[in-house]
Amino acid sequence: MSAHRYDKKRRTLVPSFPGHYWARWKIKDPGTAEEDDPPGGQWEVVQVFENCIDPEDGEYLMVSVPGVERSQSIENFHWGTRVPEPREATPNEN
Secondary structure, three states: OOOEEEEOOOOEEEEOOOEEEEEEEOOOOOOOOOOOOOOOOOEEEEEEEEOOOOOOOOOOEEEEOOOOOOOEEHHHEEEEEEOOOOOOOOOOOO
């Protein structure tokens, strides 16, 4: 299963399931603290999570940005690659 799917409505690739992804913010959702300040435009790791049980719902997947209280819509971002899950620690690792 691919980490991204093409969203015809938005004409862009968006995450297809929960996880951590590289993303660059385009706009902030209304009600976000410092809403009028433009996003920095840097690539950062964000968490995509299931917001509801209906995959057809427009807010099925939402985004949690470190240091930001309010969750964001997936269309608010340019999407990069999925961050792989860490491997299990081995006894030789400190």
